[in-house]
Amino acid sequence: MKKKILVDLDYVICYPGFLKILNDFLGTDYKEEDFTEYIIDPIIGTQEKINEFYEYYLKHDGYKDAVLIDGAKETLEKLSKNYDIYICSACVMYGVERKSAKLFKDKFEYLMREFPFIDPEKIIFTNSKNIFKADVQIDDRLPNMLGDIKVKLLFDAYHNKNITEKELLDNNIIRVKNWKEIEAILLK
Numbered sequence: 417m418k419k420k421i422l423v424d425l426d427y428v429i430c431y432p433g434f435l436k437i438l439n440d441f442l443g444t445d446y447k448e449e450d451f452t453e454y455i456i457d458p459i460i461g462t463q464e465k466i467n468e469f470y471e472y473y474l475k476h477d478g479y480k481d482a483v484l485i486d487g488a489k490e491t492l493e494k495l496s497k498n499y500d501i502y503i504c505s506a507c508v509m510y511g512v513e514r515k516s517a518k519l520f521k522d523k524f525e526y527l528m529r530e531f532p533f534i535d536p537e538k539i540i541f542t543n544s545k546n547i548f549k550a551d552v553q554i555d556d557r558l559p560n561m562l563g564d565i566k567v568k569l570l571f572d573a574y575h576n577k578n579i580t581e582k583e584l585l586d587n588n589i590i591r592v593k594n595w596k597e598i599e600a601i602l603l604k
């Protein structure tokens with residue numbers, strides 16, 4: 417039986433167009449490296465304005481111009497020969513939870529378009545990532561990595577730089593900087 421890998425989408429496989437759409441909304445020119453936290457809503461202002469942004473965001477397709485992370489596609493394709501790959505991605509947006517359907521659609525269509533080797537029956541859309549059992553998990557957020565998984569790989573991202581070695585060690589997590597490192601760990 418093949419081993420199971422849970423792979424996150426955003427900031428692991430691709431950079432979605434979230435920040436571009438936010439910049440368009442605000443008339444700004446923020447870059448990912450301007451932030452150290454995952455949730456960047458506070459820069460938008462009041463809760464009312466934040467909700468207004470999410471309504472605006474959901475009128476766009478954040479995956480139309482998503483930027484694939486170097487090596488993600490090639491390595492996933494190689495891994496798919498030895499592992500069962502499950503994409504595990506959150507699709508419910510905070511603040512506009514019940515209006516999030518379009519995000520499910522945009523992510524699903526992106527995955528189908530870009531990754532012909534990914535089985536559509538192995539796509540999991542949930543914000544509750546800690547309920548799964550698998551052999552390997554690749555994600556960029558520590559709060560998503562508290563489940564019963566043997567090998568946990570934290571993908572380096574703008575918002576997780578401040579996580580200490582001790583925190584990683586305590587949670588049995590290895591930080592990986594890129595897909596080459598993932599390949600070296602999982603296909604040795």
Ligand SMILES: [Mg+2]
Binds near residue numbers: 424425426427556557
């Ligand atoms: Mg992510």
